Amino acid sequence: MVGAQWGDEGKGRVTDLFARRADYVVRYQGGNNAGHTIVIGAERFALSLVPSGVMYPSVVPVIASGVVIDLQVLLGEIAMLRGRGVDPSRLRLSGNAHLIMPYHRKLDLVMERYLGRNRIGTTKRGIGPAYTDKYARSGIRVQDLFDPDIFRDKLEAVLSEKNKILTRVYNQLPMGSEGIVSDYLGYADSLLPLVEDTSHLIWDALQRGRTVLFEGAQGTLLDIDHGTYPFVTSSNPTAGGAAIGSGIGPKAIDRVVGVAKAYISRVGSGPFPTELFDEAGDRMVEVGNEFGTVTGRRRRCGWLDLVALRYARRVNSLTELFITKLDILSGFDTIKVATGYTAAGDTYTEFPRQQRVLYNCRPLYTELPGWRDDITTARDFGELPLQARRYIEFIEDQVGIPVNWVSVGPERGQVVVRA
Numbered sequence: 419m420v421g422a423q424w425g426d427e428g429k430g431r432v433t434d435l436f437a438r439r440a441d442y443v444v445r446y447q448g449g450n451n452a453g454h455t456i457v458i459g460a461e462r463f464a465l466s467l468v469p470s471g472v473m474y475p476s477v478v479p480v481i482a483s484g485v486v487i488d489l490q491v492l493l494g495e496i497a498m499l500r501g502r503g504v505d506p507s508r509l510r511l512s513g514n515a516h517l518i519m520p521y522h523r524k525l526d527l528v529m530e531r532y533l534g535r536n537r538i539g540t541t542k543r544g545i546g547p548a549y550t551d552k553y554a555r556s557g558i559r560v561q562d563l564f565d566p567d568i569f570r571d572k573l574e575a576v577l578s579e580k581n582k583i584l585t586r587v588y589n590q591l592p593m594g595s596e597g598i599v600s601d602y603l604g605y606a607d608s609l610l611p612l613v614e615d616t617s618h619l620i621w622d623a624l625q626r627g628r629t630v631l632f633e634g635a636q637g638t639l640l641d642i643d644h645g646t647y648p649f650v651t652s653s654n655p656t657a658g659g660a661a662i663g664s665g666i667g668p669k670a671i672d673r674v675v676g677v678a679k680a681y682i683s684r685v686g687s688g689p690f691p692t693e694l695f696d697e698a699g700d701r702m703v704e705v706g707n708e709f710g711t712v713t714g715r716r717r718r719c720g721w722l723d724l725v726a727l728r729y730a731r732r733v734n735s736l737t738e739l740f741i742t743k744l745d746i747l748s749g750f751d752t753i754k755v756a757t758g759y760t761a762a763g764d765t766y767t768e769f770p771r772q773q774r775v776l777y778n779c780r781p782l783y784t785e786l787p788g789w790r791d792d793i794t795t796a797r798d799f800g801e802l803p804l805q806a807r808r809y810i811e812f813i814e815d816q817v818g819i820p821v822n823w824v825s826v827g828p829e830r831g832q833v834v835v836r837a
């Protein structure tokens with residue numbers, strides 16, 4: 419299951435729904451930049467690292483190698499779940515996953531400040547700097563915690579470099595290694611029982627015919643390779659990332675569900691062709707409660723972009739779509755949906771290869787009639803107003819794959835299942 423837009427499509431609730439029939443739920447990339455919301459009755463959970471399948475006692479939640487882990491946040495989330503009556507003890511963690519260190523958080527903060535108006539608008543969780551070190555081969559991994567001498571050596575080597583950058587480039591105070599060593603080695607005992615070869619764990623589950631659900635974080639257009647670079651995250655949220663990040667082969671994946679809102683949102687900077695600056699956009703923010711789960715930032719909102727959704731179909735090999743938040747569109751007289759872009763006299767129906775076009779284009783909208791009815795109690799497709807059904811069918815037709823689920827409210831059961 420992957421986000422088909424710029425994140426916050428409702429992946430947490432989709433995972434929670436699918437996990438009912440899964441044996442393993444695996445996070446394969448990203449870190450605590452993710453904020454996945456699950457609503458069960460009056461309870462609301464916001465998860466950033468623990469896979470959203472944790473709510474079911476029969477599910478083994480797995481944090482695989484491709485995730486970057488802030489240990490303080492992970493342990494805090496485990497404690498939060500325990501405190502609220504959810505048992506996280508089945509959680510398994512890859513020893514190959516990289517750690518987000520205090521200097522990564524610091525660098526994320528000062529680098530964004532340094533960029534000024536060119537900033538990416540990151541979640542400031544240290545994600546970019548942690549992945550930078552991973553690819554520079556100077557990262558520290560979960561397994562290093564269980565080898566204190568190695569941990570200390572690696573930390574001292576990397577910290578001497580980071581301190582030069584912090585002090586000489588960014589005018590910050592240097593960071594000491596002793597506090598970090600004692601904090602991190604202090605976490606080791608509580609982590610040890612969770613650590614496992616998660617690639618092998620998943621392989622073994624698949625051999626035994628178990629169902630494994632991969633829970634993407636972020637979204638297709640935030641992908642480091644296929645998104646709107648540099649306004650992206652530092653990992654691969656796209657479906658291929660599930661294979662890389664969890665250590666399985668691509669042929670082990672047989673269905674790829676793309677999650678998209680009935681409109682679209684984005685947090686942080688970067689091009690956004692269908693962005694609205696009018697009352698319709700304000701209404702999406704207010705009715706849709708479009709404020710970041712992680713940072714509380716107001717999300718930028720706009721009409722559904724089918725050019726981007728067709729692109730998401732292509733780069734993920736999507737087999738089907740899950741459309742969320744259809745209820746937020748109730749009450750609009752007309753609903754617009756972008757089927758193409760126009761820029762400098764050219765028309766684009768495919769995602770443009772030159773990113774400049776995304777900044778300068780005008781969306782080509784098709785207008786569809788809206789509906790006034792409250793749809794939050796619909797459970798069958800036939801219970802939706804004709805106009806809402808037409809909207810969903812229009813999406814199917816334009817993207818070329820079926821919309822098998824439509825959600826009409828945040829609560830676990832507020833969903834129309836079609837297939």
Ligand code: GDP
Nearest residue numbers: 426427428429430453454455743825826827828
């Ligand atoms: P994620 O990051 O993709 O998991 O999405 P977030 O949890 O950050 O944001 C989605 C928000 O929309 C959450 O507050 C959900 O509770 C809410 N939500 C999900 N599906 C629906 C829906 O069908 N209708 C409404 N009204 N809210 C929804």
Ligand code: IMO
Nearest residue numbers: 425426451452453539540541635636651685686
């Ligand atoms: P979920 O999983 C929406 C965005 C940030 C910023 C860019 C880079 O809840 O959908 P980063 O901290 O990753 O270096 O920030 O990516 N971003 C998200 N936007 N949902 C998310 O996660 C996001 N995770 C990162 O706002 O623009």
Ligand code: MG
Nearest residue numbers: 426453454711
């Ligand atoms: Mg989110």
